[in-house]
Amino acid sequence: MSRVRIFTDSTSDLGAELLRQHEIGVVPLYVVFEDETYQDGVTMHAERLFQRVAETGKLPKTAAPSPADFEHAFRPVIEAGDDIVYIGLSSEVSSTYQNAKIAADAFPEGRITVIDSRSLSTGIGMLVLTAAEAAEQGKSAAEIQSIVEGMIPKIDVEFIIDTLEFLHKGGRCSSLQHFIGSLLKIRPVVKVIDGAMTLTDKVRGKREKVLAQLLDNALANKDDMNTSFMFVTHAKAAEEAHYVKRRLEELTGMSKVYVTETGCVISSHCGPQTVGIVYAKK
The missing domain is CATH 3.30.1180.10 (Hypothetical Protein Tm841; Chain: A;domain 3)
Structure with missing residues (x-):
């Protein structure tokens, strides 16, 4: 029987323990220092970021995951027969949501539900954790979407x-x-x-x-x-x-x-x- 897997991006700021406990997938954003590109939470962490800013006096640029990044993350789950609900960074501040939508369109209709959190940091995290708990209770992707969208405001x-x-x-x-x-x-x-x-x-x-x-x-x-x-x-x-x-x-x-x-x-x-x-x- 298929199940629903919950995905988010690295800006949801959920700790590793919560992510692991609820089997939440994470697609990282990018952090760019001049010609060096890092994945948020994978190859660059906040402590090192603050050190680099102190050393250079400059902030890094940040970039959304590409549609290909999302497709790469989603494909093994879809091919395993599970559905996906993705909840990500507000569309007001990033193209992350739009890129996830583009990736979702590469798969059969209805297999991937993409939700704009209209939030950031653990504002996203609250929605993601709620969705994960609903998925663990056996709720469908449509039911989870309804719960999350009702919670956003x-x-x-x-x-x-x-x-x-x-x-x-x-x-x-x-x-x-x-x-x-x-x-x-x-x-x-x-x-x-x-x-x-x-x-x-x-x-x-x-x-x-x-x-x-x-x-x-x-x-x-x-x-x-x-x-x-x-x-x-x-x-x-x-x-x-x-x-x-x-x-x-x-x-x-x-x-x-x-x-x-x-x-x-x-x-x-x-x-x-x-x-x-x-x-x-x-």
Whole structure:
């Protein structure tokens, strides 16, 4: 009897243990430093990326997997008789989704379902993990698609970015904004809105104040949270991420709060010491 396999891309930022536990396939994006190309999470990891940025003073470029990359990943599963549900990076920020669609069209109709997460990082991860659990329960690809698409508008993704340096290098803030922000120790708050990263607030002060703001923003929706599970996602800020996890467990009563680390693509936009909270609303 055929089953449904769940696929995603490397920007979903699910840890290796969760990917292995639920047999989730991953198609990596690319990270490009001048003439050197690496696969996100395979031949380049966030720690090394931060080292390269420090050495060169430049951010890498990122690139979507090609349709051929997706076809190569999908073909063994389809030939084994299983169906695929792929959930990937928002179409607002990357051609990853479109390339997956092109690859899916190379296979018989209905064998591969491609879903635009309208999210990034573990906002995608929440959808992927939900899909994987549904597949393990024996649900069909159509049933999984319905569950995931119903959940997409309910995903809340918010990050506190520690430094404007990476946003500045990436052309997302001016030199003047970077200078003033650094001088005043201003840290931006970024949410995913309509499938894209959006600056929603700026917090001035020490890290403790910034983390308290992040927690307060999430806890304002405590009564509306889906209590199945949530994520605390970070870039080179493990100690603070685990602190946020403990506080969320204490204040929400949620038993499954996963801590994951951002991959190269998300890290290259946000920079080190970024911490985010991701959850679904009821």
